[in-house]
Amino acid sequence: MGIVFNNVVKQYPNTASPAVDDVSLEIKEGEFIVFLGPSGCGKTTLLKMVNRLYDPTSGTISIDGVDIRHVQAEQLRRGIGYVIQQNGLFPHMTIEANIAVVPRLLNWDEAKIDKRIDELLELVHLDPKVFRKRRPSQLSGGQQQRVGIARALAADPKVMLMDEPFGAIDAITRSSLQEELQRIQRLTKKTILFVTHDVEEAFRLADRIIIMQAGKVVQFAAPYDILMQPANDFIRQLVGERDVYRKMGFLKVEDVYASGDEAAAASEGVSLNDDLKLVFNRMVEERVREYPVVDANNRRVGFVTMDLILTKLAN
Ligand SMILES: Nc1ncnc2c1ncn2[C@@H]1O[C@H](COP(=O)(O)OP(=O)(O)O)[C@@H](O)[C@H]1O
Ligand SMILES: [Mg+2]
Numbered sequence: 001m002g003i004v005f006n007n008v009v010k011q012y013p014n015t016a017s018p019a020v021d022d023v024s025l026e027i028k029e030g031e032f033i034v035f036l037g038p039s040g041c042g043k044t045t046l047l048k049m050v051n052r053l054y055d056p057t058s059g060t061i062s063i064d065g066v067d068i069r070h071v072q073a074e075q076l077r078r079g080i081g082y083v084i085q086q087n088g089l090f091p092h093m094t095i096e097a098n099i100a101v102v103p104r105l106l107n108w109d110e111a112k113i114d115k116r117i118d119e120l121l122e123l124v125h126l127d128p129k130v131f132r133k134r135r136p137s138q139l140s141g142g143q144q145q146r147v148g149i150a151r152a153l154a155a156d157p158k159v160m161l162m163d164e165p166f167g168a169i170d171a172i173t174r175s176s177l178q179e180e181l182q183r184i185q186r187l188t189k190k191t192i193l194f195v196t197h198d199v200e201e202a203f204r205l206a207d208r209i210i211i212m213q214a215g216k217v218v219q220f221a222a223p224y225d226i227l228m229q230p231a232n233d234f235i236r237q238l239v240g241e242r243d244v245y246r247k248m249g250f251l252k253v254e255d256v257y258a259s260g261d262e263a264a265a266a267s268e269g270v271s272l273n274d275d276l277k278l279v280f281n282r283m284v285e286e287r288v289r290e291y292p293v294v295d296a297n298n299r300r301v302g303f304v305t306m307d308l309i310l311t312k313l314a315n
Pocket of ligand 1: 012013015019037038039040041042043044045046
């Protein structure tokens with residue numbers, strides 16, 4: 001199941017070359033996929049074909065085994081959440097009415113919609129009592145994007161398309177939104193197709209990254225594999241191959257730790273999901289060369305040492 005692209009081409013009228021050029025991909029259900037590439041490489045075009053804002057010139061896209069050409073566009077879109085940079089909220093409607101748009105189209109009863117609005121606002125950490133009756137202009141950019149995410153999740157779609165959703169948000173708000181999105185995905189297990197031109201964002205969020213260049217997919221792999229084996233010079237440059245410290249910022253403890261109990265458990269543990277750069281900084285500050293590693297349930301799973309980090313990164 002999941003989403004499958006088969007030889008997808010999109011050529012706009014009167015253009016010399018296709019915006020999306022023979023893309024074939026298999027995305028698994030529940031994956032967090034990030035499309036990364038410079039402006040103009042075809043990311044938005046590719047995404048818009050998934051909810052049929054555009055149709056391919058040739059090739060096919062299927063979701064859970066169904067060719068989306070055989071699904072009515074409106075019906076398809078109700079099953080796919082869509083979040084864009086300019087959040088697309090209706091300015092004249094309250095936050096609650098914005099979130100209720102798709103549930104109302106689906107004829108949910110009002111009590112169920114009401115409950116869903118509270119649930120979603122809580123999920124994106126906006127207090128329903130404070131925000132339900134406000135209008136989009138009475139919210140900060142970051143809060144508006146939270147509402148955009150809540151709205152996209154309203155009817156519990158299996159797939160979320162997100163096109164540079166945090167592109168216009170300041171760095172600090174952006175990183176808290178990134179964290180929340182990861183949390184939401186862990187809770188809801190959506191399949192997420194997320195577009196960005198920001199390398200750090202891609203590495204922070206993705207289960208797998210699709211790197212695009214001039215309409216083509218040039219690499220499709222897990223972040224760690226892209227760092228360690230960039231497929232071409234363009235990608236090598238993009239991820240800054242030789243810069244060990246920079247690489248660390250893209251990695252987590254789970255990418256380098258060793259299982260087993262050898263390390264002293266004297267100090268407080270770090271968790272699998274911690275940023276390697278922060279852990280490395282802490283080692284340097286505390287003059288400690290190793291930490292025990294714990295999982296999300298605080299169960300000991302292994303250890304991480306400075307040597308392990310440096311050896312992995314030196315490869
Ligand atoms: N509606 C359109 N008509 C003609 N060309 C377009 C249209 N939309 C995008 N393009 C062109 O297609 C290419 C890919 O654009 P886009 O998918 O928006 O890239 P990205 O999202 O990666 O910046 C670009 O060369 C762009 O100029
Ligand atoms: Mg774009």
